[in-house]
Amino acid sequence: MPAISPGRTARAGDTHRYLRAAYTLLQLFVQRRSRKSYLAAVVAELARLTGCRRLGVRVLNPRNEIPYEATRGFNRAFLRSECWLSLTRDNCICPRIMRRAPTPPEAALLTRRGAFAANDAAAFMRALSPRERRQYRGTCVAAGFSSVAVVPLLYQGRIVGAIHLADRRPGRVGAEVIRFVESIAPLIGEAIHRFNVEDELRESNAALERMFSNIHIQFACLDRGLCYVRVNDAFARAGGHPPAWYRGRRHFDLFPDRNAKALFRKVLRTGKPLQLVERPSLLRRKPERAPTYWDWILAPVRGEGARVESLVVALIDRTDRVRSRLAQAESHRLLRAIFDEAFQFMDSWIPPAPCSRSTAPPWILSGARPRRRLGVRCGNCRRGPGRRRSASACAPPWPRPPRAALCATRRRSTGPAVAR
DSSP states (O other): OOOOOHHHHHHHHHHHHHHHHHHHHHHHHHHOOSHHHHHHHHHHHHHHHHOOSEEEEEEOOTTSBOOEEEEESOOHHHHHHHTTOBTTTOOSHHHHHHHTOOOHHHHTTBOTTSOEEESOHHHHHHTSOHHHHTTOOOHHHHTTOSEEEEEEEEETTEEEEEEEEEESSTTOSOHHHHHHHHHHHHHHHHHHHHHHHHHHHHHHHHHHHHHHHHOSSEEEEEETTSBEEEEOHHHHHHHTSOHHHHTTOBHHHHSOOHHHHHHHHHHHHHOOOEEEEEEEOSSSOOTTSOOOEEEEEEEEEEOGGGOEEEEEEEEEEOHHHHHHHHHHHHHHHHHHHHHHHOOSOOEEOOTTSBOOEEOSTTHHHHSSOHHHHTTOBGGGOEEETTEEOOTGGGSOSSOOOOHHHHHHHHHHHHSSOOOO
16 A cells, blocks of 8 residues: 655645635525625634634725725724725735735745735834835734735636735744635635626616616517516506506507507517607507507517517607697698688788788789799889889888878887887
8 A cells, every 4th residue: 555645645635625615615605695794704714714813805896995895803993094995096015916016025925826925024014125114004013913914816817806814923824824715715706706796787777777667768678479578667657557567468469559560570570670750659549539649669689699589669759749740730721721811912021021921812913823922022023024113012002101190000009109
């Protein structure tokens, strides 16, 4: 039977220790629902495995700050001073290790994976020159920590955090401890990334939910069978039902329309979005009510393999705008009818501008029908071939009232006459 060397036994022990720690970390990842609770359990487990009395896990946030997400053993004064360090503003060991920019004295104590470990922090600081000493905050040494280590946490080569180990006893962050922490650091980095993604998705979904629920545009999401998957509050209010009532119901069972169904099927088949402007209501047609007008937007949603999996329908109410335009057109039509039926000679013009409106009877006097007189200056009216009349010649045949009568009329209507 071959003899087992001590080195081989040590390597087997390290492997067994790593496997037990990895199993524990994976169990914690499955059991914990938030990043904070997971890292609190990780810190407690690391304290048990490494024997260090003070530990903390820093997590990089979008503002380039590296606050402690979970700690053990640090007092409040230390946390107030060191919790909210920044990678861009602050200059100390933790920010530099996470930036991968160590000073030459620090580089001498780095491992191959980029972890920093000093088993006698006071001696390390005494060996620095006064200029180099100004590059440190000195809080760890002031707190009496002799053993200090910073192990970066990476996800796919990108640093997402760091483990900070500290102890007042010297020699507590030896090569074996650092090697063990470095071996399980990728698992912790992977877990932090997963929790970060879940937090971002949760915040994004909450923002989309607020926007989806509060926007005035009516939205509905349909599956390939044209059944409702989701509707927003505006769509539900217009239909008179709560949003949950629509889920699973077929759209064209509620709003039957052959033309609309053909358009929906076309968008699902071709994958091309469709937009219709001010279309008469097909989705909410009710014979007892006046027609409504809507802008339609049909947008396909593609899944894996570029296959259309669902359809988003957006409806914008344009009824007020269309009705206002139709009412204005009807008003103009009635005004034109009244204007044309007037028997008196009537032109609408302000000299020297061209004629803007003319009644039907004036063509008897001018020899030109109303449409031919529009846009013609009053002085350019022709009575015969080659003869041009002046503006005064276009004046009505009755005599102009004297100036005194005009002043009296103006005085009665607007007040005292103004001398000119």
